[in-house]
Amino acid sequence: MSVRIAPSILSADFAALGSAIAAAERGGADLIHVDVMDGHFVPNITIGVPVVQSLRTIATVPLDVHLMIEEPDRYIEAFVKAGAAMVSVHLEVLPHLHRTVQAIKALGAKAGVVLNPATPAASLHDIAGDVDYVLVMSVNPGFGGQTFIPRSESKVREVRALLDRAGNRAPIEIDGGIDQHNVARVVAAGAEIIVAGSAVFHTQDPERATRELKAAANAASLDELGTP
Numbered sequence: 001m002s003v004r005i006a007p008s009i010l011s012a013d014f015a016a017l018g019s020a021i022a023a024a025e026r027g028g029a030d031l032i033h034v035d036v037m038d039g040h041f042v043p044n045i046t047i048g049v050p051v052v053q054s055l056r057t058i059a060t061v062p063l064d065v066h067l068m069i070e071e072p073d074r075y076i077e078a079f080v081k082a083g084a085a086m087v088s089v090h091l092e093v094l095p096h097l098h099r100t101v102q103a104i105k106a107l108g109a110k111a112g113v114v115l116n117p118a119t120p121a122a123s124l125h126d127i128a129g130d131v132d133y134v135l136v137m138s139v140n141p142g143f144g145g146q147t148f149i150p151r152s153e154s155k156v157r158e159v160r161a162l163l164d165r166a167g168n169r170a171p172i173e174i175d176g177g178i179d180q181h182n183v184a185r186v187v188a189a190g191a192e193i194i195v196a197g198s199a200v201f202h203t204q205d206p207e208r209a210t211r212e213l214k215a216a217a218n219a220a221s222l223d224e225l226g227t228p
């Protein structure tokens with residue numbers, strides 16, 4: 001199993017997103033994680049469709065768009081048209097989650113479902129066969145630079161078991177407070193897409209930080225397989 005690294009540009013300099021993305025890609029970024037916040041579902045406001053459209057012209061890897069917004073159904077098509085290859089939506093805001101997941105897929109993007117720290121893994125039960133990936137939040141969404149919530153590690157194991165029972169090999173993405181010190185633990189628990197914001201962009205050398213995080217993640221994944 002090869003782990004994918006998704007640097008989150010939330011912690012980058014918004015005046016220089018092009019060079020931030022280029023550095024992350026030189027370091028081996030597999031995806032670019034884009035955090036969209038509306039000031040309602042989460043307290044913060046970040047970026048929207050036009051920015052994703054511009055990022056699409058400079059990024060060479062797929063854009064992984066994490067929607068932390070109310071009524072995401074209103075915007076999904078615009079984000080996919082702007083260039084989102086992956087779109088994740090929060091279970092907490094969607095009474096008709098099945099319809100939303102199908103709508104994302106019908107637009108040709110990968111559909112992800114996100115769980116906040118207080119949302120039980122079991123809430124995924126009836127949608128587990130339909131998702132392309134599950135995003136486990138390991139902080140409360142809204143801001144970069146928060147501390148990893150330890151319970152998230154067992155949550156990843158629970159989600160993996162639930163997906164496996166549904167016969168779905170969809171990967172688990174983890175987001176929030178991931179760094180060089182805890183990445184091995186979450187990979188060992190079953191995370192296969194690693195989001196990192198401050199651990200990449202709040203360093204002197206985002207290229208190197210991406211490379212080192214990816215190496216640590218892949219080493220942990222090899223350990224899991226019992227390979228040296």
Ligand code: DX5
Binds near residue numbers: 008145175
């Ligand atoms: C938080 C966002 C994260 C954030 C992670 O709400 O969803 O993607 O950028 O930042 P770090 O890695 O600094 O916790």
Ligand code: ZN
Binds near residue numbers: 008033034175
């Ligand atoms: Zn995110």
